[in-house]
Amino acid sequence: MKILFFITALFFTGTAAMAQPSAKPVKFIEDIQVIPGASSGEQLSTQPKVAKKTVTETDNSTVATTSSIEKCSSLQFKYSLLLDTTVEAITNLKLYNFIDDWMNTRYRYGGTGRSGIDCSAFTDTLINNVYGINLPRTAREQCDVCKRLFRDELQEGDLVFFNTRGGISHVGVYLGNNYFVHSSIRGVTISSLLEDYYNRKFICGGRIITPN
Numbered sequence: 001m002k003i004l005f006f007i008t009a010l011f012f013t014g015t016a017a018m019a020q021p022s023a024k025p026v027k028f029i030e031d032i033q034v035i036p037g038a039s040s041g042e043q044l045s046t047q048p049k050v051a052k053k054t055v056t057e058t059d060n061s062t063v064a065t066t067s068s069i070e071k072c073s074s075l076q077f078k079y080s081l082l083l084d085t086t087v088e089a090i091t092n093l094k095l096y097n098f099i100d101d102w103m104n105t106r107y108r109y110g111g112t113g114r115s116g117i118d119c120s121a122f123t124d125t126l127i128n129n130v131y132g133i134n135l136p137r138t139a140r141e142q143c144d145v146c147k148r149l150f151r152d153e154l155q156e157g158d159l160v161f162f163n164t165r166g167g168i169s170h171v172g173v174y175l176g177n178n179y180f181v182h183s184s185i186r187g188v189t190i191s192s193l194l195e196d197y198y199n200r201k202f203i204c205g206g207r208i209i210t211p212n
Helices: 002-019 058-068 074-082 093-102 119-131 139-144 194-200
Strands: 146-149 159-162 171-177 181-185 187-192 202-208
Touching: 074 202, 093 119, 093 139, 093 187, 119 139, 119 171, 119 181, 139 171, 139 202, 181 202, 194 202
Parallel strands: none
Antiparallel strands: 146 202, 159 171, 159 202, 171 181, 181 187
């Protein structure tokens, strides 16, 4: 009987001990982050997650360039394409407005006006309207009032001379990037010095000599 009582007492004592919460404080892992909706394997992290910071570096020169391009006119965009150059390179709007106004005017030998104009009359009209300088009437005479230049010395507003039918017989106005404007058999147009025909016929460039 004593043995049965002892066993019974021991059973209840052990059960009570198991039912009592441990007095030892529970230590939690620091910096655990629980992410709602994440799988159990993704919920625990030893470090808090921080949103990735996107750093945008502003290049002042790029902003300035973008701003200047936005201010360019349709005329500048048009002629930058025709001359295969940057929009910002088209700065002489008086020149390009003149060209745009005369573009496709038909060629007429000896002509000086809107109904038809030849090459030297066109260069004289352009140079006079854009730069305020009067030129002699013929291509040969215009070359005589210029300082002769090699092709790689040409700048916007210089003249370009060609031998198309003996001697200096054709003239145009240089624009840049090997392009020039002139009155040809196709009318007032823009051509390239790199075209086979003009490359072969090119004689020299000329910078107009003006009084100081």
